[in-house]
Amino acid sequence: MQPLAEPVSRLIDAFAQLPGIGPKTASRLAYFLLRSDESIALNLAKALEELKANTLFCSICFNIADRDPCPVCDDAQRNHALICVVEEPLDVQAIERTGEYAGVYHVLHGAISPVEGVGPDELKIAELLQRIQAGGSAAPPDVDPAHAADWTLLHPSIQEILLATNPNLEGEATAMYISRLVKPLGIRVTRLARGLPMGGDLEYADEVTLGRALTGRSEM
Amino acid sequence: MTFLTHLSLTHFRNYAHLDLDFTHRLTLLQGDNAQGKTNLLEAVYLLATSKPVHAQTEREVVDWQAQEEPIPYCRVAAQVRAGEGERPLELEVIFTPRSDGLNFTKQVKVNGVGKRSMDLIGLLRAVLFLPEDIRLVDGGPGERRRYLDIALCQIDPAYCRSLSEYQKVLAQRNSLLKALREQGVQAASPAVDAQLDFWDEKLVQHGAIALAKRQNFVAELDVLARQRHADLSGGRETLYVEYLPSFNYGPLDEGEYRRWRAGNRLGEDGMSGDAGLAAFTVTPEAVAQRFTRRLGERRRRELAAGATLYGPHRDDLRLLANGRDLRAYGSRGQQRSAALALKLAEVQAMTASTGSAPLLLLDDVMSELDANRRSTLLAALEGVEQAILTTTDWDDFTPEFRAAAQCLHVRAGEVFPASEAAQADGASHGGESPRG
Ligand SMILES: [Zn+2]
Numbered sequence: 001m002q003p004l005a006e007p008v009s010r011l012i013d014a015f016a017q018l019p020g021i022g023p024k025t026a027s028r029l030a031y032f033l034l035r036s037d038e039s040i041a042l043n044l045a046k047a048l049e050e051l052k053a054n055t056l057f058c059s060i061c062f063n064i065a066d067r068d069p070c071p072v073c074d075d076a077q078r079n080h081a082l083i084c085v086v087e088e089p090l091d092v093q094a095i096e097r098t099g100e101y102a103g104v105y106h107v108l109h110g111a112i113s114p115v116e117g118v119g120p121d122e123l124k125i126a127e128l129l130q131r132i133q134a135g136g137s138a139a140p141p142d143v144d145p146a147h148a149a150d151w152t153l154l155h156p157s158i159q160e161i162l163l164a165t166n167p168n169l170e171g172e173a174t175a176m177y178i179s180r181l182v183k184p185l186g187i188r189v190t191r192l193a194r195g196l197p198m199g200g201d202l203e204y205a206d207e208v209t210l211g212r213a214l215t216g217r218s219e220m
Numbered sequence: 221m222t223f224l225t226h227l228s229l230t231h232f233r234n235y236a237h238l239d240l241d242f243t244h245r246l247t248l249l250q251g252d253n254a255q256g257k258t259n260l261l262e263a264v265y266l267l268a269t270s271k272p273v274h275a276q277t278e279r280e281v282v283d284w285q286a287q288e289e290p291i292p293y294c295r296v297a298a299q300v301r302a303g304e305g306e307r308p309l310e311l312e313v314i315f316t317p318r319s320d321g322l323n324f325t326k327q328v329k330v331n332g333v334g335k336r337s338m339d340l341i342g343l344l345r346a347v348l349f350l351p352e353d354i355r356l357v358d359g360g361p362g363e364r365r366r367y368l369d370i371a372l373c374q375i376d377p378a379y380c381r382s383l384s385e386y387q388k389v390l391a392q393r394n395s396l397l398k399a400l401r402e403q404g405v406q407a408a409s410p411a412v413d414a415q416l417d418f419w420d421e422k423l424v425q426h427g428a429i430a431l432a433k434r435q436n437f438v439a440e441l442d443v444l445a446r447q448r449h450a451d452l453s454g455g456r457e458t459l460y461v462e463y464l465p466s467f468n469y470g471p472l473d474e475g476e477y478r479r480w481r482a483g484n485r486l487g488e489d490g491m492s493g494d495a496g497l498a499a500f501t502v503t504p505e506a507v508a509q510r511f512t513r514r515l516g517e518r519r520r521r522e523l524a525a526g527a528t529l530y531g532p533h534r535d536d537l538r539l540l541a542n543g544r545d546l547r548a549y550g551s552r553g554q555q556r557s558a559a560l561a562l563k564l565a566e567v568q569a570m571t572a573s574t575g576s577a578p579l580l581l582l583d584d585v586m587s588e589l590d591a592n593r594r595s596t597l598l599a600a601l602e603g604v605e606q607a608i609l610t611t612t613d614w615d616d617f618t619p620e621f622r623a624a625a626q627c628l629h630v631r632a633g634e635v636f637p638a639s640e641a642a643q644a645d646g647a648s649h650g651g652e653s654p655r656g
Contacts, residue, residue: 112415114395120415169388169422176418 008034060131062107062124064089072104076150079103081135081159085128085178087111087166091202095164098211103162106131111170112177120177129181132158160188162217166202167192179220190217221576221605222344224264225308226299231292233259234633244626246601247608248617250638251630257610260630261348261581263296264608267311268346268579269370270328270337292317294324300344307331309343338380345374345578347567349560349585349597356562357546357555361536368434368537371566375573379433386426386532393419394527401526408519420515427531428508431465434532435502437569438463442499444565445558449541451596452557457541459561462499466534469510470500485543560593564600571603580607586616 004012008030015026033041057063058070065071072078072092082103086092092105108123136157139148161182165171179189193216202210229238234256249257266272293316300309312329328340355363373380396415405412442461449459468477514530515522522529539546539558546558571577580601586594586609598621601607610630614622629638 114392114399117395117399119396119399169385169392172422173392173418177414180414180417 061105062109062127063092063105074154076153077102080154081156082162083128083131083158083160084162084164085175086164086202087171087174088203091164094203094205094207094210095214098207098214100211100214103160108165108174111165111174113170113173123174125178125181128161128178132161132182132185132187158187160190162214163189163191163220164202164214168201175220183220189220191220193217221303222309222579223301223606224298224344224579224608225301227260227264228295228297229260229263230295232263232294232296235259235263236633238633238635240628240635242606242608242626244624245606246621246625247606248622248625248627249608249610249630249635250612250614250627251610252612255630256633256635257630258583259633260635261583261608261610264298264344264579264581265346265348266296266313267298267340268344268374270313270340271370298344302343311340311344313340338377338384341373341380342375342377345570345574345576346581347371347563347570347578348581348583349563350583351585351588353559353563353585354552354555356559357539357550364537365532365535367562367566368437371570372433372437374578375437375570376433379430382426382429382433383532386423386430389419389422389426390528390531390533393423397522397528398526400523405523406520407523412519412523416519420512423528423531424508424511424515428504428511430532431469431507431511431535432502432504434535435463435465435469435500435507438537439499439501440569440572441562441565444568445561448564448568448596449557449561452561452593453541454592457554457557459558460499460538460540461562461565462538462540464536464538466530467510467514469502469507483545556588557593560589560597564596567600567604577604580604582607582609584610584612586611587613 003009011030011033012023012026015021015029016023021029033044054066055064056066056068058065058068058073060069060073063070063072073080079102083106084095084101084103085106085108086095087108087110089107092107095101095105106124106128108125108128110118110123112118112120112123135155137155139151139155143151161178163175163178165174175191179191182189192213205213224242226242227238227240229235232238238260240260249260251257262272293314295312295314297310297312300311302309310329310331312327312332314327314329315324316327317324326337328335328337330340330343356367369383373383393416396419400412400415438461445461446459449457453459464481468474470477472480511530518529528534539550539562541550541554541558544550546555550558567578567580582597585597589597609617609625611617614627617625627638629636
């Protein structure tokens with residue numbers, strides 16, 4: 001059998017590294033691109049290149065954004081004293097779609113799962129605590145005095161942490177852990193209301209259910 | 221009542237394709253060894269429990285021939301008549317290969333709709349009798365926990381849910397304890413508690429339900445198995461079935477509990493109470509309280525072990541005949557009788573709590589039993605709505621029994637109706653060990 005041309009096998013190997021894609025699907029994708037119009041492959045290449053080059057993590061909320069701070073953290077219209085804690089950037093999208101939430105976010109990038117080797121240190125939990133402790137402090141000297149009012153709006157003392165981790169075992173473990181750290185600081189800690197299917201993923205909850213869970217959140 | 225009316229297999233073990241109707245209350249499958257009799261019973265059992273018999277990997281259930289199909293897969297499906305005039309149930313388990321080519325994806329469907337494995341259990345209840353059932357008595361604790369779990373899951377969906385949650389929590393908690401040990405953590409501290417407390421709480425929540433249900437089920441089994449065992453032993457021996465938990469949640473004080481665990485009999489050796497006390501019932505709330513306390517007291521020990529040391533995953537059953545532990549001291553005959561008594565008790569308990577008898581699957585068990593045990597087992601068959609039996613030798617069953625049954629012959633993964641002539645033929649040279 002004739003070996004595959006090197007560029008083809010390289011692409012197949014690259015696809016096969018993606019989650020949910022086995023060797024068969026990888027070959028099918030590669031041959032599709034090989035046979036289809038050149039613009040499709042070039043568009044994909046450009047999108048991939050820009051994905052890494054033009055995105056970054058917001059240094060405040062750790063969401064994926066095209067600038068730092070992200071548009072949410074930089075929006076003086078939002079309530080910066082209310083932080084919604086989620087597992088993944090996709091969860092931010094899900095909550096934004098409901099139109100029921102006017103606070104800001106904190107993305108943990110996962111949930112506590114000892115089986116997968118994910119403990120509190122692997123998540124952005126220490127960063128959340130720092131953010132809470134820094135809230136309400138005076139504007140640093142490098143802030144333009146003309147914008148000091150805006151700065152204060154964007155950095156008020158934190159009133160409430162809304163824990164919106166997934167309603168499954170790992171999400172509950174994460175919520176419980178954070179709540180134990182935050183509550184002693186005298187800050188209100190709430191959890192998304194029940195009604196989300198247990199064992200589910202926030203990302204897949206429909207907007208009405210998720211919206212109701214947001215407005216009907218309960219004290220932890 | 222439930223009645224299995226049709227079984228359909230595709231690439232299941234040595235069956236390439238099979239479609240089989242069950243027409244009688246009793247079905248008798250005859251064939252030489254390794255022709256597919258056991259595989260057929262295992263297929264039915266898979267639909268009842270959603271798990272393969274024993275702890276085989278699911279890969280083993282798929283027929284190697286299926287590998288040559290364009291899309292290899294394995295399907296076990298059945299039609300079940302449930303109750304009078306109710307819509308028939310279609311049960312289906314399908315295995316398809318994952319992209320890695322090594323593992324399989326298991327899909328469960330009820331009436332064509334995808335379900336969780338858990339939702340399949342209990343729709344077709346079955347009890348399987350195997351020649352190696354003696355392992356229930358002489359095997360390790362895992363065999364006995366498996367016996368309890370499969371029986372209880374078929375009876376009680378809430379048990380099945382608690383057990384499934386418990387196992388998820390246990391895996392997480394064990395990983396955390398192991399990680400803490402690797403970090404050199406030896407004692408509890410606020411930081412350690414902050415990580416462990418959640419898993420403790422969930423372990424107790426689901427574990428206490430599973431424990432209480434097991435304890436109460438064993439109290440029921442104890443009575444039933446003692447009656448069946450009296451039949452088998454001609455009243456010469458008294459069988460006790462005791463649940464051995466990994467911590468004390470019962471009525472005994474700590475000192476007596478420890479001596480009871482060590483094998484001292486209650487009511488003897490200066491101990492209070494009577495032997496029947498071991499078969500008490502409990503509430504999940506009472507178990508939860510003691511479970512929580514135990515985890516708190518033994519934090520250091522669990523950190524040192526890097527594993528969860530208490531809970532239903534560490535428990536066992538103890539079988540005693542005339543006060544002696546049958547696992548260690550029973551003769552083969554005593555062990556066989558106790559195992560059979562346990563299985564018959566399971567059938568009775570299942571019938572009592574669900575209102576209908578389970579489907580009995582008997583895999584070549586007659587040949588292992590003496591006349592007394594045979595007649596006890598055959599008497600149990602009278603009370604059930606459906607039984608499927610296998611044998612190598614038609615002569616293991618009387619002509620009257622055969623006349624009342626649907627008789628089938630199994631050869632090389634195919635099933636044929638057995639005519640009287642074939643039965644006579646089979647009797648003359650069909651069996652591995654002719655007996656007369
Ligand atoms: Zn941000």
